[in-house]
Amino acid sequence: MAFFTHHVCRALSSSAVRNVVIKHVTIIGGGQMGAGIAQVAASTGHSVTLVDTNTDILKAAVKGIEGNLKRMVKKKFADKPEAGEEFIQKALQNVSTSTDAGSVVQGSDLVLEAIVENLKVKQDLFSGLDKLAPAHTIFASNTSSLSITDIASSTNRLDRFGGLHFFNPVPLMRLVEVIATSATSQETFDSLMNFSKMLGKTSVSCKDTPGFIVNRLLLPYIMEAFRMYERGDGSKEDIDVAMKLGCGYPMGPFELSDYVGLDTMKFIMDGWSADNPDNPIFAQSEMLNKMIAEGKLGKKTGEGFYKYK
Ligand SMILES: C[C@H](O)CC(=O)SCCNC(=O)CCNC(=O)[C@H](O)C(C)(C)COP(=O)(O)OP(=O)(O)OC[C@H]1O[C@@H](n2cnc3c(N)ncnc32)[C@H](O)[C@@H]1OP(=O)(O)O
Ligand SMILES: NC(=O)c1ccc[n+]([C@@H]2O[C@H](COP(=O)([O-])OP(=O)(O)OC[C@H]3O[C@@H](n4cnc5c(N)ncnc54)[C@H](O)[C@@H]3O)[C@@H](O)[C@H]2O)c1
Known part of the structure; x- marks a missing residue:
């Protein structure tokens, strides 16, 4: 499935049922x-x-x-x-x-x-x-x-x-x-x-485009933070502080990844990189793969980029 190739116009359905009030x-x-x-x-x-x-x-x-x-x-x-x-x-x-x-x-x-x-x-x-x-x-x-x-x-x-x-x-x-x-x-x-x-x-x-609005913008930003850390261009603590105080975000990218769950992050990125193998934005992170293999899924398992026990 190529990126951004879903059909985008909404059909007025012929078999539509009345408006459903959801209770x-x-x-x-x-x-x-x-x-x-x-x-x-x-x-x-x-x-x-x-x-x-x-x-x-x-x-x-x-x-x-x-x-x-x-x-x-x-x-x-x-x-x-x-x-x-x-x-x-x-x-x-x-x-x-x-x-x-x-x-x-x-x-x-x-x-x-x-x-x-x-x-x-x-x-x-x-x-x-x-x-x-x-x-x-x-x-x-x-x-x-x-x-x-x-x-x-x-x-x-x-x-x-x-x-x-x-x-x-x-x-x-x-x-x-x-x-x-x-x-x-x-x-x-x-x-x-x-x-x-x-x-x-x-x-x-x-x-119905991959990542809709928020994740299509959020995930590439988080993956870029991972790459910055993997290159040694910043510590995870400094990157988190920088984005919180520099941009007013409530959590930095590493804190937020732990909060979302590193397994969920990987499921998302794996799907997109399989569909777009040549797009470097969706490239695999060795660090993320290693942490998941070690069972460090973030807050829900007590450890991810940070410890929560
Ligand atoms: C990947 C997916 O597809 C999409 C996603 O979901 S991406 C992730 C999107 N989410 C974010 O970006 C979250 C970013 N983080 C934040 O907005 C904030 O850090 C936060 C709202 C999680 C917590 O805010 P913060 O002020 O630091 O936390 P904290 O002081 O613990 O809580 C604030 C209040 O909320 C309450 N609260 C915290 N978690 C709660 C919960 N799960 N349910 C109900 N209340 C809660 C606390 O009790 C506290 O109440 P109080 O003021 O009466 O004491
Ligand atoms: N974590 C986030 O920040 C976030 C935000 C928005 C959307 N999502 C999406 O929401 C979904 C759930 O994410 P989550 O973080 O709550 O995951 P989670 O791992 O906390 O919970 C998933 C639950 O589904 C249950 N489950 C799995 N297969 C099932 C089945 N066939 N029938 C019934 N239960 C089943 C599991 O036992 C588990 O309790 C995913 O699609 C995820 O991408 C996650």
């Missing part, structure tokens, strides 16, 4: 992103089923959501602790969990996936759910870098398929990228835009 959401993947999206959706009155193959991850996700809500409420309801407690309980009541996506999609207006960044795994998931979900259900992917068109091609609901790209940490980051393919219907796009608004986020409309 019931299935979120697949209970990791950092899935749990964050579940938290925000539940706190804004949506009923959410969070799905993962691993029950320990689901337990940790619900515990994490409760902890984050408590942190939030302390500030937001500082002088009304009872209202704060009620808010937490309401949000938690909106969340249920499951290890079987197929059994819960029946009641969903939206199925949003936040599983591993791998095309085949995402396609397999959606192709199975396509046969089980009701006709009106919209499917969406939170992929960082894969083509929404390619993921959607595993289903027969191309008009009801789009991208909803959130940012980490979801409860705090205010942006959602809404991605329409050439087959996404206007109704589906509008429903996804409305849903993002209901979550309290600001949305931007993106074409």
Whole structure:
């Protein structure tokens, strides 16, 4: 797939269903992103089923959501602790969990996936759910870098398929990228835009090009920081301080990579370098490969460029 060659004009679908008001959401993947999206959706009155193959991850996700809500409420309801407690309980009541996506999609207006960044795994998931979900259900992917068109091609609901790209940490980051393919219907796009608004986020409309807007600009910057460090032109600490104080970024490129997850960074870069082997912007980083082989995936494993234990 060549860079920037996806179809970009959005079709007004012939098989479009009415505008779907999204109330019931299935979120697949209970990791950092899935749990964050579940938290925000539940706190804004949506009923959410969070799905993962691993029950320990689901337990940790619900515990994490409760902890984050408590942190939030302390500030937001500082002088009304009872209202704060009620808010937490309401949000938690909106969340249920499951290890079987197929059994819960029946009641969903939206199925949003936040599983591993791998095309085949995402396609397999959606192709199975396509046969089980009701006709009106919209499917969406939170992929960082894969083509929404390619993921959607595993289903027969191309008009009801789009991208909803959130940012980490979801409860705090205010942006959602809404991605329409050439087959996404206007109704589906509008429903996804409305849903993002209901979550309290600001949305931007993106074409289905690799990395959409943010990652297409962010990843080359981070990879250039890796190369600068590998050449010995700056320490990682100095590069991080320089970008924070020189540009006002909240995190430097090494801190941010640890935060995102070095495995996710590599999945993104591997896909792009395979598609564009001659483009030096997407060249492999030996350092990144070595760290991943050593299990240093960043904050989530306790060590990446920095230590977190
Ligand atoms: C690769 C992908 O496809 C795309 C991406 O996601 S790229 C990554 C995008 N994300 C970024 O660039 C993040 C950059 N970093 C930041 O914006 C900031 O460092 C940050 C928002 C993560 C943390 O901000 P900072 O002020 O340093 O942290 P901290 O003091 O710990 O937290 C601020 C408040 O948020 C709260 N908070 C932190 N994490 C939270 C979470 N996950 N949920 C809820 N609340 C949270 C804290 O409790 C704190 O609240 P308080 O002020 O009431 O005490
Ligand atoms: N980490 C980020 O900063 C970030 C930001 C935006 C988008 N994304 C994208 O979101 C997705 C998830 O990223 P993450 O950082 O949350 O990953 P993560 O590793 O924290 O979580 C992924 C979860 O998916 C689960 N999973 C894997 N296959 C599954 C399947 N078939 N069914 C159900 N559950 C399954 C895993 O058990 C894991 O809990 C990726 O596509 C990533 O590119 C990540």
